[in-house]
Structure formats: C-alpha cells, structure tokens
Amino acid sequence: MQHSNPIDDHAMAADTLAGITTLPELWHWRVEQSPDKQAYRHFDAGSGRWASFCWREIDLVVGRWRRALAAEGFAQGERVAILMPNGIAHLAIDQAALSLGLVPVPMHAVDNADSIAYILADSGARLLLVDSDTRWDEIAAVGEALPDLRRIVCADRQTTSPTGDPRLIDLEAWLKAAGDATPPGTRIAIAPHDLAAIVYTSGTTGRPKGVMLSHDNIVSNLKAIHQRLAADTDDVFLSFLPLSHTFERTAGYYYPIAIGACVAYARSVKQLSEDLVEVRPTILISVPRIYERIYSVIMHHRAIANPLERVLLDLTIAIGGRRFDAQHGRGTRLSAFDRIAWPLLQRLVAAKLLARFGGRLHVAVSGGAPIAEPVVRLFLALGLEVLQGYGMTETSPVVSVNTPDDNDPRTVGRALPGIEVRIGDNDELMVRGPNVMLGYWHRPEETARTREADGWLHTGDQARIDSGRITITGRIKDILVTSTGEKIAPADLETAILTDPLFEQAIVIGENRPFLTAIVVLNANGWAEQQARLAAHGQRGTEAEAASLLRHIARAVKAYPSYATPKAVHWTLEPWTVQEGLITPTLKNKRPAIERSFAKEIEAIYAKRSSASRPSAIVRS
Known part of the structure; x- marks a missing residue:
C-alpha cells in the first residue's frame, strides 16, 4: 500500500x-x-x-x-x-x-x-x-x-x-x-x-x-x-x-x-x-482488542520459551523499535550491529510472528478505543505499520489518523483534510467539518447540547494538540474522583491492565471510594498455570491468589501514580458479553451495567477494608 x-x-x-x-x-x-x-x-x-x-x-x-x-x-x-x-x-x-x-x-x-x-x-x-x-x-x-x-x-x-x-x-x-x-x-x-x-x-x-x-x-x-x-x-x-x-x-x-x-x-x-x-x-x-490478544499470545510464548528464543525475540523488539524511531526521526542512529542483525532477525523472528496476520499485511488501522503503547510498539518493532486513529459515530467517524510516513503511536495523528479541531473548555476536543452528523434522531435538545450552532461538535474527550498532532488524554464523563480527591482516567488503567496476558477483560472502579478496585476476567489457561505456580510455592487460598493478581496489575500500571494502582481485586472466568448487556457491540465496557452486576461483591470489598494497606479480594465468581 x-x-x-x-x-x-x-x-x-x-x-x-x-x-x-x-x-x-x-x-x-x-x-x-x-x-x-x-x-x-x-x-x-x-x-x-x-x-x-x-x-x-x-x-x-x-x-x-x-x-x-x-x-x-x-x-x-x-x-x-x-x-x-x-x-x-x-x-x-x-x-x-x-x-x-x-x-x-x-x-x-x-x-x-x-x-x-x-x-x-x-x-x-x-x-x-x-x-x-x-x-x-x-x-x-x-x-x-x-x-x-x-x-x-x-x-x-x-x-x-x-x-x-x-x-x-x-x-x-x-x-x-x-x-x-x-x-x-x-x-x-x-x-x-x-x-x-x-x-x-x-x-x-x-x-x-x-x-x-x-x-x-x-x-x-x-x-x-x-x-x-x-x-x-x-x-x-x-x-x-x-x-x-x-x-x-x-x-x-x-x-x-x-x-x-x-x-x-x-x-x-x-x-x-x-x-x-x-x-x-x-x-x-480493527479495534485494539484484536491486537491485544495477539500481543498476549506472543508475550505468553515469550514467558515459556527457551533462553535462546527469548533473547532473539527481545533483540528483535529492541532493534525493530530503534529502526522504527530512526525512520520517523526519533531516537539515535542505528548502530552497525543493528543494521547487520535486522535482516536475520526479521526473517527468523518478525516474519514468523507477523505470519499470524497472513504474511501480506502492510497496514493495520486501530480505532474505536485507545491502544496501549506497549502493544502498538511491539507490532511496529516487528515491521507492521499499526496506525492509531480517532473518531466517533457522530463524525462519520474518522477525525484523525497517523500515516505510514508520519506515525507517532503516542498520538492519534493529525486531523484529516477539511476537518478542523480545537481545544475547548475543560480541555475538550472540538471538531468541525462536513463529516459532522446532522444530529440525533428525535433528540433535538441533545443535538443542540452536542453540536453548536456554528457547527463545532463536543466530543466529550479531553485532548491536547501539539504541532497538529492530537493526543487523547481522557474521557470527561469517565474521570473517577476518589474520596481522597484524586482524579483518574479508568480507561487508561484498563488498557494498561490488558497488556498482561493473564487478563481478558478489566474494569476499574473507585468513584467516591478511598481506593481503586479492579474487576477482571481471567484467561482460563493462564490462571490455571498461575494457580499451579502458587501451589508449588505453598501459597493457597483466596488471599494468596488476590495478592498474586494484584502484583500482576501493579506491574501493568507501574507507569501511573501509586494512587492509581488498584488495591483490591475481584475476578471471574466468565467473559462479559454483549448479550448480557455488559459490553457494547464494539467491545467497550458498559460501566454502569458491570457495576450493577457486581454490586454485592464491590460492596463486600469496601465493607471489608477500612484502608488500602493490604491486598483484598472476595471469593472469585
């Protein structure tokens, strides 16, 4: 392409x-x-x-x-x-x-x-x-x-x-x-x-x-x-x-x-x-979940690989990452070793991993939700151009996207030709252009609140714009405020948690609570392996399992402040489905529905603990 x-x-x-x-x-x-x-x-x-x-x-x-x-x-x-x-x-x-x-x-x-x-x-x-x-x-x-x-x-x-x-x-x-x-x-x-x-x-x-x-x-x-x-x-x-x-x-x-x-x-x-x-x-x-699943498979294989295979994969990712940065004018120049080693690593490692996509894939576009940087960086390092974009149903939907010759995975790219963007009150991203919807069917009042008379659309997303590049920083309505006054974007934490292959689905709660709790759906095979490892070390029971899961979560969100690290966890092996009304058809969490579904378990967690000093959990579903 x-x-x-x-x-x-x-x-x-x-x-x-x-x-x-x-x-x-x-x-x-x-x-x-x-x-x-x-x-x-x-x-x-x-x-x-x-x-x-x-x-x-x-x-x-x-x-x-x-x-x-x-x-x-x-x-x-x-x-x-x-x-x-x-x-x-x-x-x-x-x-x-x-x-x-x-x-x-x-x-x-x-x-x-x-x-x-x-x-x-x-x-x-x-x-x-x-x-x-x-x-x-x-x-x-x-x-x-x-x-x-x-x-x-x-x-x-x-x-x-x-x-x-x-x-x-x-x-x-x-x-x-x-x-x-x-x-x-x-x-x-x-x-x-x-x-x-x-x-x-x-x-x-x-x-x-x-x-x-x-x-x-x-x-x-x-x-x-x-x-x-x-x-x-x-x-x-x-x-x-x-x-x-x-x-x-x-x-x-x-x-x-x-x-x-x-x-x-x-x-x-x-x-x-x-x-x-x-x-x-x-x-x-695709939406990010497909890339996350393949990422999880690769990371799982890395964990059980022999030392040579692990070294080769790590070397491929490291050199491939430097190649990507160099191609886009970021980072240092490639060393002689990088240039010599890459063709061999590309053939032995990268090409075999990308064969999961069929072997001809030139461009993979990710939209619909944020994609975790470790996930996108892995595929970019392997040589697959994953292009993150931004849009919404109300904008038909694409507002911005990265391109193969101008790809910064930390952002959602630049606005498409003919589309205007600016930052409004509360750091809200505003969009105007011929792609902006006519309005909401039979909802004129809501249309008026969302689309201003001069055509500017309120996206509900917080963002910043640097040299034309758009970075989405959070969802205005989804910001959690704990009882201690800390403000946290749960979607970012959830995306980070899902980079660990042990977790299939995740939601973080904590509005008006003293600490955050993660509710997660576990990968059945991964969890069986994790339990076997705990048993081998003489660690059994709910509290030991909870402590283990919280260690996984803490590693996944280590880039975030300590107050944004969940201090309690509840887990299940039953996936959340569209039919149950717990996720949307595009695989996004329906936060109120999930919280209602786990209301008793959530209340039990916060009732059990008056502080967040020790890991906590209730019996898994």
Missing part, C-alpha cells in the same frame, strides 16, 4: 472521487470502473470453499434485492433495519435501500433483544432483515410495540414462528416474489444532505442514540481518508468488525468501494486467526 510518490497518488485519489456526492453514485461509479475485478469474497458453508463476486456480479445481486425492496412500496426516507452478520446479504440490502432513498439502520447481530427492540421502535423501522426466525422470536418476546414495522424478512426461517406474525417471510420467497417488477437500473433522485444511515451509538451509559449521518457526511469522510491513506485496487480487506459500527461501515465497507479493493468477509471472530491466514489481507481495520 505504500507508494513511491504519495503526493501524486493522493491528488489523483481526490480528483477521481471529486464528482461523487452520494453513496449510490459511488456504487454505480465503481461497478462501471472495474466491472470484472474481484469485489467480495465469502465462505460458502455448503461447498466448504471461499466464493467470490466481481463488481458486475455483485451489482446483479444488489439489483435483485432492490426489486424486492421496491415492491414493498416504502416512501423515500423510511427506515430499513438490518440485523445480520457481516456478509453479502448485509451489503445487498444496504445498497438496495440506499439506491431507493431509504435509510439503513444497521444493528449488531448479537446485540441483546431488549436493545434491538428499542432501536426498532425508536427508528420507526418499516422493514427488518433478521438472520433467523428464532432471533425474531426473542425480539418479539420483549413485548415492545412496533406499529411501524410492516415486514420481517428472515434469512433462515426454520419453523413457523410461535408468534404467528403475518409480517414474517422467508428471504428467498421475498426475493422471488418481486420478480422483475422494478427494473434495477431505475435511478431515484438522492441529495447529498439526505439521510444515508441512522447508526445507534453503543450506549455505554444508557439507551443508545440514533446518529443521523447524511450521504455528504460519509462521502466527505471517504474522500478525506483517501487523501491521507491512499490504498489501491490490489488491496484486500478482511471484514470482521460489525457493520453496525461506523468505523467498519466507512473504513472497511464504503472505503474499499471507493478504491475498488476486495473485501473478504470473515466467518466469525472465533475463526479470525484461520481467516487471516487463508485470506491474507493487505489492510486490516
């Missing part, structure tokens, strides 16, 4: 997309530009093989969906809800809806039924595409009145629904019923400021809000991304982040259309490691 003359490439990219103002225009233009080039790949469970579509073929698929959707007779601007995993069906109904002037409402395929029912009611969706009738039964059981919903299309309808709902129809029957009633080539007038989606925020603290994004919001963001990170038609994306997330919709779905790249749909997150090796993507769009 790196080009010999990035300035010329960026200029050409801007010129190529300059005349496009809506997403349907973008689709039709791409099909005309490269009709026979591979566009999409997906795993066909029936044949057990990967199947592919060129742009001409996928356009015929979209045309079939368009005819079926047009036969429903919905008015322009009405909403179409999509509750499907990433794949051809999700893409087809999204493009069909956009071409008819309808508004997609993407939802996370594994979100809990209560949240889905709320979104359907709040958006006034007229049609729902759902993966199965069983899933629909779960939603119907919530009891939410959905008077606007006229059609429910089930991709996999195994049985007659117990609800006896006449709106239900099998997907294939729905597609066949339309026949050739509406020519797929018929164009509908769509303006740049028309709605292109209502994307519901993750809702970490309450009910999700519907963010209204226009065609201009999204297309302008695509153009700005392409000027900053010009990919090309030979690139391959592996799509696994949910298409209900604006980060994936813009960067992993619409952007590949703009550049004519191929998108392969991963089978599942569980099979991601296999799919990376089989698909061999060149570009990866």
Whole structure:
C-alpha cells in the first residue's frame, strides 16, 4: 500500500472521487470502473470453499434485492433495519435501500433483544432483515410495540414462528416474489444532505442514540481518508468488525468501494486467526482488542520459551523499535550491529510472528478505543505499520489518523483534510467539518447540547494538540474522583491492565471510594498455570491468589501514580458479553451495567477494608 510518490497518488485519489456526492453514485461509479475485478469474497458453508463476486456480479445481486425492496412500496426516507452478520446479504440490502432513498439502520447481530427492540421502535423501522426466525422470536418476546414495522424478512426461517406474525417471510420467497417488477437500473433522485444511515451509538451509559449521518457526511469522510491513506485496487480487506459500527461501515465497507479493493468477509471472530491466514489481507481495520490478544499470545510464548528464543525475540523488539524511531526521526542512529542483525532477525523472528496476520499485511488501522503503547510498539518493532486513529459515530467517524510516513503511536495523528479541531473548555476536543452528523434522531435538545450552532461538535474527550498532532488524554464523563480527591482516567488503567496476558477483560472502579478496585476476567489457561505456580510455592487460598493478581496489575500500571494502582481485586472466568448487556457491540465496557452486576461483591470489598494497606479480594465468581 505504500507508494513511491504519495503526493501524486493522493491528488489523483481526490480528483477521481471529486464528482461523487452520494453513496449510490459511488456504487454505480465503481461497478462501471472495474466491472470484472474481484469485489467480495465469502465462505460458502455448503461447498466448504471461499466464493467470490466481481463488481458486475455483485451489482446483479444488489439489483435483485432492490426489486424486492421496491415492491414493498416504502416512501423515500423510511427506515430499513438490518440485523445480520457481516456478509453479502448485509451489503445487498444496504445498497438496495440506499439506491431507493431509504435509510439503513444497521444493528449488531448479537446485540441483546431488549436493545434491538428499542432501536426498532425508536427508528420507526418499516422493514427488518433478521438472520433467523428464532432471533425474531426473542425480539418479539420483549413485548415492545412496533406499529411501524410492516415486514420481517428472515434469512433462515426454520419453523413457523410461535408468534404467528403475518409480517414474517422467508428471504428467498421475498426475493422471488418481486420478480422483475422494478427494473434495477431505475435511478431515484438522492441529495447529498439526505439521510444515508441512522447508526445507534453503543450506549455505554444508557439507551443508545440514533446518529443521523447524511450521504455528504460519509462521502466527505471517504474522500478525506483517501487523501491521507491512499490504498489501491490490489488491496484486500478482511471484514470482521460489525457493520453496525461506523468505523467498519466507512473504513472497511464504503472505503474499499471507493478504491475498488476486495473485501473478504470473515466467518466469525472465533475463526479470525484461520481467516487471516487463508485470506491474507493487505489492510486490516480493527479495534485494539484484536491486537491485544495477539500481543498476549506472543508475550505468553515469550514467558515459556527457551533462553535462546527469548533473547532473539527481545533483540528483535529492541532493534525493530530503534529502526522504527530512526525512520520517523526519533531516537539515535542505528548502530552497525543493528543494521547487520535486522535482516536475520526479521526473517527468523518478525516474519514468523507477523505470519499470524497472513504474511501480506502492510497496514493495520486501530480505532474505536485507545491502544496501549506497549502493544502498538511491539507490532511496529516487528515491521507492521499499526496506525492509531480517532473518531466517533457522530463524525462519520474518522477525525484523525497517523500515516505510514508520519506515525507517532503516542498520538492519534493529525486531523484529516477539511476537518478542523480545537481545544475547548475543560480541555475538550472540538471538531468541525462536513463529516459532522446532522444530529440525533428525535433528540433535538441533545443535538443542540452536542453540536453548536456554528457547527463545532463536543466530543466529550479531553485532548491536547501539539504541532497538529492530537493526543487523547481522557474521557470527561469517565474521570473517577476518589474520596481522597484524586482524579483518574479508568480507561487508561484498563488498557494498561490488558497488556498482561493473564487478563481478558478489566474494569476499574473507585468513584467516591478511598481506593481503586479492579474487576477482571481471567484467561482460563493462564490462571490455571498461575494457580499451579502458587501451589508449588505453598501459597493457597483466596488471599494468596488476590495478592498474586494484584502484583500482576501493579506491574501493568507501574507507569501511573501509586494512587492509581488498584488495591483490591475481584475476578471471574466468565467473559462479559454483549448479550448480557455488559459490553457494547464494539467491545467497550458498559460501566454502569458491570457495576450493577457486581454490586454485592464491590460492596463486600469496601465493607471489608477500612484502608488500602493490604491486598483484598472476595471469593472469585
């Protein structure tokens, strides 16, 4: 993806997309530009093989969906809800809806039924595409009145629904019923400021809000991304982040259309490691958790490796880190030993580790949440360009990103072309540009509080800007204030804790409390090994286990002040899930929900201790 003359490439990219103002225009233009080039790949469970579509073929698929959707007779601007995993069906109904002037409402395929029912009611969706009738039964059981919903299309309808709902129809029957009633080539007038989606925020603290994004919001963001990170038609994306997330919709779905790249749909997150090796993507769009998991695997292997393997890995990371810093004008010049040793270390160590990503990965973009510096530094040292960026649903979503030739992993890069940033009151990052949302669906008062009359958006994130580079320093609402008056950003601590492979998930609490407590989900294998080591040294019982966990936590957060080190811990082996309502579809902690779930355990910890002088814990879950 790196080009010999990035300035010329960026200029050409801007010129190529300059005349496009809506997403349907973008689709039709791409099909005309490269009709026979591979566009999409997906795993066909029936044949057990990967199947592919060129742009001409996928356009015929979209045309079939368009005819079926047009036969429903919905008015322009009405909403179409999509509750499907990433794949051809999700893409087809999204493009069909956009071409008819309808508004997609993407939802996370594994979100809990209560949240889905709320979104359907709040958006006034007229049609729902759902993966199965069983899933629909779960939603119907919530009891939410959905008077606007006229059609429910089930991709996999195994049985007659117990609800006896006449709106239900099998997907294939729905597609066949339309026949050739509406020519797929018929164009509908769509303006740049028309709605292109209502994307519901993750809702970490309450009910999700519907963010209204226009065609201009999204297309302008695509153009700005392409000027900053010009990919090309030979690139391959592996799509696994949910298409209900604006980060994936813009960067992993619409952007590949703009550049004519191929998108392969991963089978599942569980099979991601296999799919990376089989698909061999060149570009990866991901949240930090995926990089953290691979980092944990590497660090675990280091811990059990023989002395020679450990020395080689440490040497690779050290020299690779110096190479990265030297390439970006930071640090000292490389020594003669570094220059001689690197080709061998790259072949023996770095290339083998990066083979986990398929071996062709040029750029890996990390967004959606902060990524710990040790994690990103490891991959940069191995030679993988991990580019941290910043954005939010309300900004379509990308505001800033590092680039391969200008990468400072301590920051989230510089603002994209056409986007203004400044620091407001309380060090809040403010954003203005054509990518800023129209507002919140049916929430004018909240829109007015978030977006000022002159277009400046309140992000809610604290930041600083140095020489154009943006560094996010915390979340205004998430700052914990202990009873001793110390202010702490829990997300930073949680990110640091997760660099230890023993921990799968973590949350830090302590608002109005005398000290911090960590609630963690442990890696089952790692915890079994840890318990065996404790037993070998004659250390048994809850208190010994708690002390051991707190030592791990203290090492992970050693860069923070002593008052920011958790003094108590509660642990479990049961992962927090979206279905339980404990994390968002983008894997962020739902802090109030987790605190409610562990309320008794939290109260027991603080009731047990009047000071933070000794490690504390309660019996693990």
